[in-house]
Amino acid sequence: MKQPIKVKELAVSQRINNFSEVVLGYTENEALQEAERCLQCKNPQCISGCPVGIDIKRFIFQITQKDYQGAYFTIREKNNFPSICGRVCPAEYQCRKACILTKKESNFASEETINIHFLERFIGDYGIRNNLEVSQSKDNRFFRFKVAVVGSGPAGLSCAGELARKGIKVTIFEALHQLGGVLRYGIPPFRLSRDILDKEIENLVKLKVEFVPNCIIGKTISLNELFKEGFQAIFLGLGAGTPLFLGIPGENLCNIYSANEFLTRINLMSAYRFPEFHTPINVGKNIIVIGGGNTAMDAARCALRLQKINGLNPNVTLLYRRTEVEMPARRLEIEHAKEEGVNFRFLVQPKRFIGDENGFVKKVICLECRLGEPDASGRRRPVEVEGSDFEIETDLVIIAIGLKANQVLTSVTPELKTDKYKDIIVDPETMQTSIKNVFAGGDIVGGEGTVIEAMGMAKKAGSSIIASLLNN
Numbered sequence: 001m002k003q004p005i006k007v008k009e010l011a012v013s014q015r016i017n018n019f020s021e022v023v024l025g026y027t028e029n030e031a032l033q034e035a036e037r038c039l040q041c042k043n044p045q046c047i048s049g050c051p052v053g054i055d056i057k058r059f060i061f062q063i064t065q066k067d068y069q070g071a072y073f074t075i076r077e078k079n080n081f082p083s084i085c086g087r088v089c090p091a092e093y094q095c096r097k098a099c100i101l102t103k104k105e106s107n108f109a110s111e112e113t114i115n116i117h118f119l120e121r122f123i124g125d126y127g128i129r130n131n132l133e134v135s136q137s138k139d140n141r142f143f144r145f146k147v148a149v150v151g152s153g154p155a156g157l158s159c160a161g162e163l164a165r166k167g168i169k170v171t172i173f174e175a176l177h178q179l180g181g182v183l184r185y186g187i188p189p190f191r192l193s194r195d196i197l198d199k200e201i202e203n204l205v206k207l208k209v210e211f212v213p214n215c216i217i218g219k220t221i222s223l224n225e226l227f228k229e230g231f232q233a234i235f236l237g238l239g240a241g242t243p244l245f246l247g248i249p250g251e252n253l254c255n256i257y258s259a260n261e262f263l264t265r266i267n268l269m270s271a272y273r274f275p276e277f278h279t280p281i282n283v284g285k286n287i288i289v290i291g292g293g294n295t296a297m298d299a300a301r302c303a304l305r306l307q308k309i310n311g312l313n314p315n316v317t318l319l320y321r322r323t324e325v326e327m328p329a330r331r332l333e334i335e336h337a338k339e340e341g342v343n344f345r346f347l348v349q350p351k352r353f354i355g356d357e358n359g360f361v362k363k364v365i366c367l368e369c370r371l372g373e374p375d376a377s378g379r380r381r382p383v384e385v386e387g388s389d390f391e392i393e394t395d396l397v398i399i400a401i402g403l404k405a406n407q408v409l410t411s412v413t414p415e416l417k418t419d420k421y422k423d424i425i426v427d428p429e430t431m432q433t434s435i436k437n438v439f440a441g442g443d444i445v446g447g448e449g450t451v452i453e454a455m456g457m458a459k460k461a462g463s464s465i466i467a468s469l470l471n472n
């Protein structure tokens with residue numbers, strides 16, 4: 001079996017003092033060589049590993065035939081945003097893990113599996129460069145319908161794409177001043193270039209999707225008012241934008257950020273381009289990031305870049321209460337964070353923050369942990385070791401331990417049924433909520449997930465909306 005084709009990346013020295021994209025993607029030749037490695041299995045397992053069921057085997061075969069246009073439309077049958085997914089999908093836990101080349105019992109894909117995500121990115125970027133676009137349906141049964149989409153994250157954008165392709169008139173309402181949800185305010189440009197994000201969104205504009213930014217549904221306008229304005233159905237892609245905190249003493253000291261706030265200031269409001277953009281952000285000399293997911297990795301890598309840009313010696317330490325194996329972050333981000341100089345301390349549980357006389361954080365007191373039995377998530381539970389207290393000096397802490405449902409809309413719409421986590425309850429077959437003609441998908445259903453999972457739910461909701469519009 002031929003060795004996998006490594007993707008080119010910016011050297012560490014070229015990337016840690018800026019926000020340029022790190023992974024450079026395959027050239028045509030590299031994509032052809034990687035595609036040739038695919039076994040074209042009779043029973044391709046990779047497809048079952050993709051949350052939207054892209055015909056991976058077919059698009060890889062089309063690459064081997066240099067039929068890049070065909071490959072693009074094969075992907076687009078299932079996925080509206082291949083250039084985004086090719087950059088951010090945790091393929092090692094999804095299609096690549098299911099690929100036949102993954103070693104049995106592995107927690108994530110083995111190195112030898114086909115780099116499906118890099119091939120998808122190559123094809124998505126080919127589509128953008130060549131202005132390939134799925135045309136709008138000419139079926140005039142749909143032209144009279146009007147649907148509102150709330151939230152412009154991957155779920156909202158994807159649902160809008162599904163509906164607009166049919167010729168349905170779609171308006172996206174977004175609380176923030178820019179579109180993209182986490183793709184814009186959470187994931188940094190060094191992982192997902194803003195040109196690519198903008199181009200993928202432009203495709204929706206070509207399908208005549210309208211956008212209303214700075215509009216909070218539930219505050220600016222209610223769901224009932226949207227129906228009164230003539231929208232026949234509504235899709236809710238509200239996301240899980242509320243950060244979780246540790247709930248330990250000292251957590252409200254100055255210079256302790258939630259990762260959401262820290263990343264929003266940087267990625268949405270361009271704090272890293274201060275003073276060109278007037279967004280203040282504090283940069284510590286000894287930065288602590290707490291967590292082990294993609295958010296923690298993004299926060300740590302942004303923090304390290306900010307230190308470099310501000311002429312400081314990089315000193316970012318990431319604390320995680322389990323070990324590297326249990327970390328939910330993409331493997332590539334963990335590798336990149338290590339290469340760039342983020343220090344990892346595993347099996348550590350913060351217990352208390354200590355501040356100075358002005359209320360600024362100075363230290364974090366921690367306990368060491370060991371791994372116990374697996375918990376409900378299947379990962380081994382961290383068990384604190386009594387008497388193992390130790391302290392770490394710090395002047396800036398970023399808490400990245402998870403997110404929960406955004407409740408702005410649900411808190412003022414009691415007829416919209418939620419579960420104990422305040423996630424919206426839907427019929428899993430149709431994504432219909434407790435309110436007629438209101439559908440939901442993405443992180444607001446079932447909690448924090450992945451970009452492609454959010455898109456998968458939105459696609460399903462899109463099909464249900466189309467069916468319900470035609471049947472009403």
Ligand code: FAD
Binds near residue numbers: 151156187237441
């Ligand atoms: P979101 O992306 O959260 O979008 C929701 C949108 O709705 C937001 O723009 C919000 O402003 C808007 N909104 C909310 N309420 C209202 C309202 N009442 N009115 C109007 N608008 C409203 N997943 C991956 O697959 N790969 C990764 O590498 C990855 N990295 C991540 C990094 C970070 C920092 C974070 C936070 C998450 C990451 N994820 C990643 C998870 C992934 O981004 C989410 O699963 C995905 O964005 C969920 O999409 P969504 O559309 O449901 O919600």
Ligand code: SF4
Binds near residue numbers: 098099
């Ligand atoms: Fe088989 Fe893997 Fe190729 Fe899918 S990507 S067809 S599972 S070798």
